[in-house]
Amino acid sequence: MLDLVPVRxxxxxxxxxxxxxxxxDLSLTVAPGQTLALLGPNGAGKTTTIRMMLGLAAPSTxxxxxxxxxxxxxxxxxxxGTMLQSAEMPGTLTVREHITLFSSYYPAPLAVDDVIxxxxxxxxxxxxxxxxxxxxxxxxxxxxxICGDPDLLVLDEPTSGLDxxxxxxxxxxxxxxxxxxxxxxxxxxxxxxxxxxxxRIAFIARGSxxxxxxxxxIKARAGTRELEAAYLALTKTSALEAVS
Amino acid sequence: xxxxxxxxALETKFEFLKQFRRPAYAIATxxxxxxxxxxxxxxxxxHNNGISLATYLxxxxxxxxxxxxxxxxxxxSVSMERGARWLLLKRASPMPxxxxxxxxxxxxxxxxxxxxxLLFAMGVLFGGVxxxxxxxxxxxxxxxxxALPFCAIGLALGYLISPNSAVAIINLIxxxxxxxxxxxxxxxxxxxxxxxxxxxxPAYHLGQLALGTLGAATSPQxxxxxxxxxxxxxxxxxxxxxxxxxxxxxxxxx
Numbered sequence: 009m010l011d012l013v014p015v016r017x018x019x020x021x022x023x024x025x026x027x028x029x030x031x032x033d034l035s036l037t038v039a040p041g042q043t044l045a046l047l048g049p050n051g052a053g054k055t056t057t058i059r060m061m062l063g064l065a066a067p068s069t070x071x072x073x074x075x076x077x078x079x080x081x082x083x084x085x086x087x088x089g090t091m092l093q094s095a096e097m098p099g100t101l102t103v104r105e106h107i108t109l110f111s112s113y114y115p116a117p118l119a120v121d122d123v124i125x126x127x128x129x130x131x132x133x134x135x136x137x138x139x140x141x142x143x144x145x146x147x148x149x150x151x152x153x154i155c156g157d158p159d160l161l162v163l164d165e166p167t168s169g170l171d172x173x174x175x176x177x178x179x180x181x182x183x184x185x186x187x188x189x190x191x192x193x194x195x196x197x198x199x200x201x202x203x204x205x206x207x208r209i210a211f212i213a214r215g216s217x218x219x220x221x222x223x224x225x226i227k228a229r230a231g232t233r234e235l236e237a238a239y240l241a242l243t244k245t246s247a248l249e250a251v252s
Numbered sequence: 253x254x255x256x257x258x259x260x261a262l263e264t265k266f267e268f269l270k271q272f273r274r275p276a277y278a279i280a281t282x283x284x285x286x287x288x289x290x291x292x293x294x295x296x297x298x299h300n301n302g303i304s305l306a307t308y309l310x311x312x313x314x315x316x317x318x319x320x321x322x323x324x325x326x327x328x329s330v331s332m333e334r335g336a337r338w339l340l341l342k343r344a345s346p347m348p349x350x351x352x353x354x355x356x357x358x359x360x361x362x363x364x365x366x367x368x369x370l371l372f373a374m375g376v377l378f379g380g381v382x383x384x385x386x387x388x389x390x391x392x393x394x395x396x397x398x399a400l401p402f403c404a405i406g407l408a409l410g411y412l413i414s415p416n417s418a419v420a421i422i423n424l425i426x427x428x429x430x431x432x433x434x435x436x437x438x439x440x441x442x443x444x445x446x447x448x449x450x451x452x453x454p455a456y457h458l459g460q461l462a463l464g465t466l467g468a469a470t471s472p473q474x475x476x477x478x479x480x481x482x483x484x485x486x487x488x489x490x491x492x493x494x495x496x497x498x499x500x501x502x503x504x505x506x
Contacts, residue, residue: 062344085346092344095337100273101266109266112259113346136273156346 011076014038014160014191015061020070022056022215030056031215033070038160043182043192045202048212049243054195055093057212058164061193062090074160086114089158091149093165093195099138103129103148106137107155114156127151128181143174150181161185163194167201179204199235209235213243259348263355271325271359276419281324282367285317288436289371294379300438301468306379308438310371311462314395316435317367319455322402323409323422325360330410331418334500357403364399368392383466390465398458401482404489405454411496429455439470454485 015038022031031053038044046054059065060072063079077084097106104120111117118126124133127147132140137148146166153161163182167175175198182205186192196202202209203223211219211226219226219242223235230238271277293309300308333339342352372388375381383391406422413421430436432446433456439447450456451471457478463469464478471478 064340064344082346085344088344090341090344092337092341095341097338098270098333098336100270105266105269109262110345112255112262115255152341 012040013073014040014042014075015193016071016073016076017057017060017067018071018073020057020060020067020072022053022060022065023068029215031060031067034212034215034217035070036210036217036220038191038193040159040191041186041189042208043186043194043206044208044210045206046193046195046210046212047197047199047202047239052212052243053215054212055164056215058162058193058195061162062088086156087159088162089153089156089160090162091146091153091164091166093168095149097137097145097148097152100136102134102136103140103151104133106148107151110152111155114158116157117155118157120155123151123155126154126181126184128177141174143170143177146170146174146178147181150178154185159191161190161192161194163192165195165197168197175201199239203235211239211242218242256348260351260354263347263351264358267329267355267359268362271329271363277324277328281317281321281363282370285313285320285367286370286374288316289313289374290378292436294374301440301463301470303466303468304380305438306375307381307383307466308463308468310375310379310381311391311395311466311468312435312438312459314368314371314391315398315433315455315459315462316430317371318364318395318399319402319430319435319458320426321363321367322360322399323406323426324419325363326356326403326406327409327413327422328418329356330407331413332415334410335415353407356407357400360403360406361396361399365392365396368395387465391462394461394465395458398461398482401454401458401486401489404486404493408489408492408496411493411500429453432456433459434470435459454482457481457485 015036017034017036020031020034021029023029034057046057048054056065060067061074061079063085072079074084075087079085079088103124107120107123111120111123124130127150129144129147129151132144137145140148150166153163167178170178179201182192182194194205207222209221209223209226210217219229221229227233227235227238230241232238232241289309293306293313296305298305343349372392409422433450433453434442435455439450460469460471461475461478464475
């Protein structure tokens, strides 16, 4: 059934006012339980793609479906949890209060204490958000993404700016959710993050997907053992193609 | 259904707590009107327009308090939450969009009631203010309902100004407007030039409505004229907010 497919983008294009094409003819399907990493240089169209998935931006062409629905439908929204790049929560509510409020938006949320434990926020429940460290704040953002027990997690650069310990800690949390069968779409600049978390990687360059496969397939295709070398080879090829 | 009620209730409760715990907001909206009233309202035995100055200024500092609570409660928080992309995350969530705005209206109105209540207590305890029960009720409800047009103006400002300058810009609007509307000193003691500008300011009309409940309005217009003018300001502000909201959406949803 179509509504089992977490994300389906078919021939999606996005032209911003002024004629800049951020995304062109992009097709992508995320299977249930899959963890997909979207990689690409700044300005490649990752954030625009994520925003269309979340119903925050309308595609200029093509179709975006989340569980078979327009992502703006509340029936779709209750099945999505998200972390947005550099979104900051108000500082004067506590961890528990933030989670309690966000949970109320969903019909069948997890228990707040379970969310606190899943996001590794034990002992911080009554702390104001403004008194959390950077890593703790990102884990609170993660807690808000998972508290509604959504089937799809969309994480836009969840670890940017974090130190290594905090990053690895968040990876562990994401793995726990993946093991629970959640579908996950994650954008990142850290290739190690994609290698560590994703069972599938898609490279975006100039608004199109230039490579799509398991980390091993991608490396094989680029003829390299390092994801980094594959990334440079594949995104550069596309740049040359676009020029010619 | 009950779930929807719960979302609105929690959104409102946490909006209030969130604001109350920000010293900048709590001190500015509660402390400054009380302090000004103590200085100007309680320290003289003068009369104005047939009533004691302590009674007269209770209406105008009440107006000042309500206007500040609404302008800052809406303007600063909407501007900051837009800037921090918090509003974007909320829009991506299943939150009913109206819950966000309703919660802010109720929180700002509650703050207004709080500041009005504290001013009333000061007036009675230290200013010798005596009013009939009905008059207290009329004055109180005129003031608290008077928060609504300024919620709309605050909302428009929240969409127009950047988070970094929000507090400064709202102060730059609120303080001169309050002075020129005759909220700090009785308007008939202000220079004639200011008295001519005042009717163009929304705070003047709320001030006149509040004074009207004490029979001390200085304006010759009937009370419903002031209500109509405040409604006009409200719809103008909501129109600006709606245009800015669409422009915001257009950046992401165009």
